[in-house]
Amino acid sequence: MKNTFILAILSIMLWACASKPKDTLVSITTPYGDIVVKLYDSTVKHKENFIKLANAGYFNGTLFHRVIEKFMIQGGDPTSRNAKPGTLLGDGDTNYTIPFEYVPSYLHKRGAFAAARENDDENPLKASSASQFYIVQGKVFTNDELSAVELKVERRTKQYIMMDLLKKEGKEDDLKAFRKMVDNRDTANIRLVIEKYRNAVEAQYLRTKPYKITEEQRRIYTTIGGTPHLDGAYTVFGEVVSGMEIVDKIAAAQTDTNDRPVKDIPMTIKIVK
Numbered sequence: 535m536k537n538t539f540i541l542a543i544l545s546i547m548l549w550a551c552a553s554k555p556k557d558t559l560v561s562i563t564t565p566y567g568d569i570v571v572k573l574y575d576s577t578v579k580h581k582e583n584f585i586k587l588a589n590a591g592y593f594n595g596t597l598f599h600r601v602i603e604k605f606m607i608q609g610g611d612p613t614s615r616n617a618k619p620g621t622l623l624g625d626g627d628t629n630y631t632i633p634f635e636y637v638p639s640y641l642h643k644r645g646a647f648a649a650a651r652e653n654d655d656e657n658p659l660k661a662s663s664a665s666q667f668y669i670v671q672g673k674v675f676t677n678d679e680l681s682a683v684e685l686k687v688e689r690r691t692k693q694y695i696m697m698d699l700l701k702k703e704g705k706e707d708d709l710k711a712f713r714k715m716v717d718n719r720d721t722a723n724i725r726l727v728i729e730k731y732r733n734a735v736e737a738q739y740l741r742t743k744p745y746k747i748t749e750e751q752r753r754i755y756t757t758i759g760g761t762p763h764l765d766g767a768y769t770v771f772g773e774v775v776s777g778m779e780i781v782d783k784i785a786a787a788q789t790d791t792n793d794r795p796v797k798d799i800p801m802t803i804k805i806v807k
Contacts, residue, residue: 559807560588561774564598566784569669569725569777570806571647577635577771580649583664584771585805587628589685590692592665593803599623600793603785604673605761608650609801610666622665622792631661632769640770641751642759645781646670649773654694654767662769669774671785672760680755683763687745690763695738696728 543764558581562569573581587593595615600608600623632649634798642648649662675683693716700709708727715723728735747762749754755762774781787795 543766557807558585558805559733560584560772561804561806562777563802563804564780564784565713566799567777567780569764569780570775571669571772572775573647573772574637574640574770577640577769578631580635580662580769580771583632587665588803588805593801595800595802597623598784598795598799598801600668600788601785601787601795601799602793604671605785606668606670607781607784608666608668610650610663612665619796619798620790620794623794625659627666628665630665632664634660634662634773635769636660636766637770638766641754641760642670642672642762642764642768642770643754643758644670644672645774645778646760647768647771647774648764648768651768655697658694658698660767660769664721669781670761670764671781672758674757675755677752677756680752680762684745684747687763688739691742691745692728692735692739693724695735695742699731699734699738 558573558575560571560573562571571582575581592612593610596609596612597614597617598607598609599611599614599617606743608624611623611626612628614623617623631651640646647667650666650668651657651660651662693712696712697709697716700712712724712727714720715727745766747765751762751765754760754784784795784799787797789795
């Protein structure tokens with residue numbers, strides 16, 4: 535009777551282990567070495583799409599075309615394959631996007647693997663590029679710096695709200711002028727424009743659930759580091775499990791004025807598990 539009970543328990547344990555889904559691991563081979571990424575099960579649309587493209591060899595021969603030290607390294611642009619030196623890259627993609635899959639616990643910590651996308655002005659639903667991705671290098675923040683990030687995100691959000699209001703009112707010339715102010719970081723005139731629409735902007739901002747950094751986020755960004763201002767704005771769908779030293783080497787590469795590495799950094803991507 536005792537042996538039967540033990541066998542039953544062992545059978546249940548074996549079944550549980552067999553039925554538990556295995557992590558999907560992706561190997562990104564570069565001239566500096568390999569980066570291994572785990573894709574999350576919860577962001578299923580992004581995971582399935584990335585596996586599909588990787589298995590089709592879509593990424594092979596493409597470049598890490600945008601590299602910013604202490605921020606991130608970005609790749610996945612199909613037009614980067616065999617691109618001439620100095621060519622501006624970053625506009626290439628598939629002919630479809632992936633819906634935003636936001637999981638609050640998936641932060642832009644060091645090593646986060648996330649989908650690039652068009653900005654909020656053109657893409658208010660935050661749909662992801664189907665092919666372009668980035669890996670966070672980031673930096674370690676102080677608590678004061680994180681408080682400054684909160685203010686920066688608030689200002690950016692209100693700028694997009696302002697653009698949306700001008701668009702809805704059909705004020706194309708005003709919208710064009712405001713976009714130019716944002717591009718030029720003309721903070722004084724940006725404030726003046728937003729002040730004219732203060733009540734409407736503030737009301738909409740409160741409806742968007744104002745960005746606040748939680749205590750857990752503060753713990754992570756003051757120890758592990760990352761890029762906190764991207765949280766909630768882009769889909770994080772994986773993380774680096776080995777090879778962050780390779781990410782650091784790529785992030786330190788010499789770049790041109792468009793953040794493209796002067797010496798090409800091609801990749802080959804395959805699913806390994």
